[in-house]
Amino acid sequence: MFLPVELPVWPVLFALLPALCALSAAVLPLRRLARLAGVRGRDDRALTDFAWRIAQRGLDLALAAALVAVAIAALQGPVAGDWLRLDAAGAVFMLLVAFIGRVVVRYAARNLDGQPGARRAARGLLLTLVAALAVPAANHLLPLALAWSATGLALNRLLGFFRERPEARLAVHKHFLVARAADVCLAAGLVLLGASLGTLRIDELAARAADGLPLAASAGVALVAVAALLQGAQLPVHGWLVQVMEAPTPFSALLHAGVVNLGGFVLIRLAPVVAASPLATGCLVVVGCATAVVASLSMATRVSVKVALAWSTCAQMGFMFVECGLGAPGMAFLHLVAHSLYKAHAFLGAGGRVRLAVTDRLLAPAARPGAGELAAGAALALALAGVAAIAVGQAAALLGHASSWTAADLTLAAIVALAFAPLLRPGTAALPWRAGAVLALAAGYFTAHALLDGRFAPEAVGTPWWPVAVAGFGLLMLLDAVISAAPDGRLARRLHPWCFGGLYVDDWLSRRAFRLWPPPRVARAGIAPVALPPA
Structure with missing residues (x-):
């Protein structure tokens, strides 16, 4: 059965409602609706504006559904089925994703005005948010893994919005390689967990972890943690997060404020299982701590606001993984919410922040x-x-x-x-x-x-x-x-030179990775092939 009979069916279904609301806006027949609304089908500018309005209305519904889910979780308490679950953490995370997504879509409608491919970007944003909203609704690791992977695939298309820029194509290729490596680790972890514990239900995994984990299950949890570290741009695969600043600002905001935090949420969801695996906790603390130190020092050497914010995200994610590794999921969840809101505001308001910083330095130079x-x-x-x-x-x-x-x-x-x-x-x-x-x-x-x-x-x-x-x-x-x-x-x-280059580990790793899987060469006229980093 899809849901146990003893559980009330309707509350747990609200866990999937925000994702369904966003999905409905993404799959609606746009041209037919535009004709019904009086928009001329051959007017690309009007059709693009109509697509952004549809996206905003869909996310309005998703935001309302997430608010209802939060209310139900507060009144009903946690409810879990074979595949779906509704609890306070998932409902708040859905509300966070829907809220940030609504703000980003409204910003993108103006930021991408007149850009070719803007209508495709509206649908891509919706599909990315649909996949991200499905992650907290899952009570089974298989749909959670599929939704997590789908989020990365949809986001990869958005990050390559400016295909004519060689740097953008290079960064997108690096993100694709890292995301696929994370998918492999996640799949292997699920196989080990399922084979050793006999279930992939998250609530059942947490109950069985209370009695300790066998070695195979501990290794499986460690592989899930490695997948989160890869998706969270931790050392030594942090380079793609810094280099995808070639993408438009709204996509960068969605990446740093929402998608990159999914790894932290998965670890919070699996907190009892992660705490029972010394391999996973040690990996999270060591790698997260090293990344936080290196990224914090690298951030201080950067002049570009967006690049400094990207290094800041690496450092913040490192600290969040340290919190998960030290067995403080409540503190990590608080950090996740605060970081998401702060980073969305920082990226979307980066231009105004630059003007304020310049004014402050001119009026009152900072004393050392x-x-x-x-x-x-x-x-x-x-x-x-x-x-x-x-x-x-x-x-x-x-x-x-x-x-x-x-x-x-x-x-x-x-x-x-x-x-x-x-x-x-x-x-x-x-x-x-x-x-x-x-x-x-x-x-x-x-x-x-x-x-x-x-x-x-x-x-x-x-x-x-x-x-x-x-x-x-x-x-x-x-x-x-x-x-x-x-x-x-x-x-x-x-x-300074070492911190500015992030210890140069990204260049070393990129050269070796591109020998195995080189960036694709685009044969269209006017688009040069991507060059490998210098040896």
Whole structure:
């Protein structure tokens, strides 16, 4: 049976409704509807505008359906069938995807106005969102894997919008290779999980992981984690995410704010299973931590706003994978939502942000902080975060909610607290007000973590990899402090070319990958073949 008889059928079906609403807009007969609406079929400009209006209306319905799904999940609680599930995490993620997709489609209708292929892009955006909306609705790894792979295939067509640019075609080819490698890892992981545990239902996998995993299942979970790392543009395959900036801005926003986060959501969905696999958790923490360090340093060397934002996404995804590897799915889910909203706003408002940054530099050039100021700011940030954590813990105890903070949770909280350090340097304008704002933000963050723990993501056992995170992010904080205090010093000069090139691992890997699977040569007139990177 498709759904167990004992479960109510109608709530779980709402998990698929947002994807169906977006799909209906993508498959409607556009020309026939345009004629019924009075749009002349031979007027390409009017037909394209009509296609964008249809796309917006379809996503309006998807957004409304996602809101209904959130309400049902809040009132009904989690409901799972053989193939579908509806819970708080999935409903909120669907709402997030539908909201960002609606904003991106409206932005794209203006950004691509007059561009050839804009009508094709409208349908491509809808198909990408349909596949992304189907991922959180799945309670079985097979449809989840198919939807995840379909999202990458649909997005690959969008990223190649400017086919006449050799750099764009090169980046799209690299994304295709990485995505297919991720599909192979995911398929192999599913085979190992299904053969060793006898099921691919996500809720049943979580229940069986409580008793430990056999070696084959642990290897299968590790392969799923590797697929998430590949799709999340982690070292050493991060190059495609930085180079697809040749795509139009709305597609970049959709990639960085939505699609690239799917790997994090899959790991959150499988949190109990991932925590039971030392191979998976170790891989996530080590690779995620290394990527966060390298990407953060590389981001600081870039002048292009979009390229800097791309490196920022690599670093943020690395930190999210570290959270998943340390057994903090609630914190990772909070990070996922915040990063998606922030990155969509950052990409869609990149032009205005450049003007503001230039104006700020002209009016008030930034002063270089000293090492002592940075250390004092970090100490104050940690102290305020500690006060906020204690206050939240006491409030939770009074309300009967026992605190479940582990060493990994405290490590992640300290890393988040250190992010506030630049705001709290001695001599900073309005320091008392900034300290109060940091205290409020830390309290809000820890409160959200306490509320999300075990609700928006299943509880997972803390893993012993937190010393790796402490060492990695401690090194990052130390390098950042030294470089900020002496930007013209010997260390900064030596690190700059390496950080600017992302340690050059992408060039090394690309040369070897293209020998096995070279980029396609386009034979059309006026389009030059793609050249390989220099040896």
